[in-house]
Amino acid sequence: MSGSVWVQYYGLTREAAGCAGESVSVPAEGMDVASFLALVADRHGPALRRALLDENDRPLPMVGVLVDGVAVPPGAGERRVRPGSRVAIFYVMSGGDSK
C-alpha cells in the first residue's frame, strides 16, 4: 500500500527538476529523507541527481529539506516522509562572496 507526497522544488532544484512541484508515490511506512531524495533524483535527469546527491548517493550538505514545514537535515533518519507529507527541497546558498 502506498500513498502520495507533494514535493515542491525551489531555486536551483526547480531548474534541475524541470518543474515547480510534483506528486511522488511513497510506501505506506514512509521513507527517510535521504532515500526520498534518491527517489526524486531517479525521476529526473542527471542535473537533479547531481544537485541532490554526491557520487556515493549521499545527500549533499547544501541541500535543504522541509518535511511538513520542519527543517530536516538530509542525513538525519528520524523524521520520515510519509504519504500525505508535503516536502520542500531547496539549495541554502546562492550569490557570491564579499569584496
Place this chain on the structure above:
Amino acid sequence: MCGNAEGSRWCWSPGPTERRRREAEVREVRVAWVDLDTGAWWEEHFDAEAIRFLGGRGLAAWLLYRHVGESVGPLDPDNVLIFACGRLTGYPWPSAARYSVTAKSPATGCYGYANGSGFFGPELRRTGFDAIAVRGRARAPSALVVERGRIELVPVPELWGRTTEETELELRRRYPGARVASIGPAGERGVVFAAVINDLGRAAARTGMGAVMGSKNLKAVVARGDAGPRVGEEFRQAARQAVGRLRKHAGCQLLGRWGTAVLIRGKNIRGDLPSKNHRWGQFPWAEDIDADALARYTVATAGCFACPVRCSRVTEVKSGAFQTPRGEGPEYETINALGCNLWNRDLESIIHANRLCNLLGLDTISTGMAISFAMECREAGLLPRQHPSPAWGDPQGILELIRAIAFRQGLGDLLAEGVARAAALIGPPSERMAMHVKGVELPRQEGRVLKAFALAHATSNRGADHLYALPTIDSAGLQEVAEKYFPRFLPEIMDVTSEKYKGYMLRFTEAYNAVADCLGVCKFTCTENYALLPEDFAPALRALGLELTAADLIRAGERVVNLERMYNVRHGLDRSSDRLPERFLKEPLDVYMRPEDIEHKGLDEAGLLHRGLLVDLDAMLDEYYAAGGWTTRGIPTAARLREVGLEDLVRDLPGGGEDG
C-alpha cells in the same frame, strides 16, 4: 558579568543623563579630515546626516558628493579618499566588522567604493572616529596613524615597494595592538583595480581604491584605538537574539562548515559558474576546485570581528611548485576568477595566485578577468607580438602575468588599465571580449542564467558588481522572503531565467544591501540569505538612540542608492552606461545536464538543461527604472529625490531642476 566596571567593554548600564549623552554621541558622526600636503587634520561633526545616511558607505557617498566635483580626476590630489565605519562597525553585533573605502574611482571615472572586513574597521571605531577623509598628496610615501584624539602622518619611504604583508607586519611591530590597511606595488603603480588589504589578506578590493591611495603617496592607514563602544543590556539582548537566529540558519551553518566554495557545485549544475571569460556557464572539472577539494588544503577556519558564521578557510599548500604558506582564502569569487574563468583546474595554483594578489594588492576578480581577456585576445590573434600571453589553463603563465600586472611590465602594463581601456587600445574586435560594466570587471555570476544578477551587474552605481544589489531571492529559492516582499509578483518573480519582475526585486535588494553597508554588517548575515531581516536591526539601533523602523531603514537605503546615482548623473552617466557586454545580449548560452559535455557540439535537447539563453536587458531596465521612480533615461525624477529625502539634490538634475 555585567556592570559599570572599568574595562568592561560590552556590558554597561547607563543612567538617564549618561544615556542622553551616549545617544548624542551615537547620533553625532565624527569625521577626521586630513590634508596630506601638510599633515594637518581637523574634525567635522554631523548629526542630521548621521540619520539621513546611517553611516559607512552612505556617509562616505555624501562626503564624496559634497567635496569631489566633476573636474577632479580620480588620481588627482583633490580626490577625497574616505575610510568609513558602518553605524554598527565595532559594536558587539554579529559580524559588524565591515568598513568602506570610497573615492572617485579610476575604473569608473565616477563613483567608487570598496568594502573590507576582518578587524581593521572595528579598530578604527575604537579610535573614536567614524570616518577618516584624506585629500592632497603626501610629499613622501607615508602612513597615516590614527589614534584617539590624535592623527599623525608618518613618512615611511622604506616601506614603498614592499608587499602588503611586509608593510602590515612592520607597522604592527612599530605600533603594537594596531590594525593596518595598506597597498602593495599595484596600488603604488596606479593599477586601475588595485585593492586595499588589511589583516594580511582581507581585501577592500573593487573599483581601484588602492590606486587612489597610491596616488596620494599613502602606503598605509594604521588604526590603534583604546576603547570600543559601550552598550547597555537592551543592545546586548538584541544582539543575542540575532546570534541565535544566525546559528540556527542553514545557510550560515553551511558557510561555517564549508566556506564560500560550497557555491561551486550548485552553480555548475545551473550554468551559473562562468568559465573561459563567460564563453561557458559551466566547468567540466568543477570537482577539482570545489569545497571538497579546498577542504584538503584547509588547516583552520577563521572569522571576522564578532562573527558567529566563520566562513573563511585558512589554507596551506605544503609542497610542490605552488607551495603557499598558511593564509585566508581563496573565496568563491577568487576560485572562479583565477580558476574556471581561466580554464585552470589546478587548485594549488589558485591558492597561490590568491596569496600573490593579496601580497601585491590586487582585486582578484578584476585580475582574473583581465587575464581571461588577454587569453581570449591571444586565441583570436589580437595581441601584439611583443606581448605574449599565457594560454588557457596555464597556471605558471597566470602567476607570471599577475606579477606583470602589479609591476606594470609588458602585457601587464596594458592589462593594469582594466579591460575596458585595454580593449580600446587593442582595437574594436577585442571589445566584445572585455567583460566589464562602467569600467569594472564582471564578478562571477552568469547573467544569462540568473537574470536578476544580469540586471544587478548592469545597474550597479559602482560598475559591474554582485554585492551592490545581491538579488538572491529567486536563485536561492527564498520563497518566504518573496511572499513577504513581492506577493503581487509570485510565482513569476522566482523564475531565475525570466526577466519578468526582476526590476522590482532589485529595487528592494539594492536598498537592503545599502543598509547593510551603511551599518557595516556582513551580507552573509542578512542580504545573502535573509537570516536577518531589516526589522531585526531596529531594536539594536533603538538601544543606541536611533529610532528607525524597518521601513525607515529601507528608505535610507533607497536614499543612498539615489545619492550614488546622482553622483554618476552629475558625471554624465545615464541609461547608456547601464549596459552589459555584448556577449550577454548576442551570444546564446546553453546549459548542459552534464557539465563535462560543454565543449561537445551537436547534443540533442535531452542533453541540455537550458538552450540559447540571452539577456533582454532593455525590458528589465524599463521595469527597474519605473519601479524606482526614475526616468526612462535612468535618471531619478525630482519627485523621487524629494520622496527619499534628497530635495537638496534636485538642483543637480540635468537641466538644473525639475525632471530632465
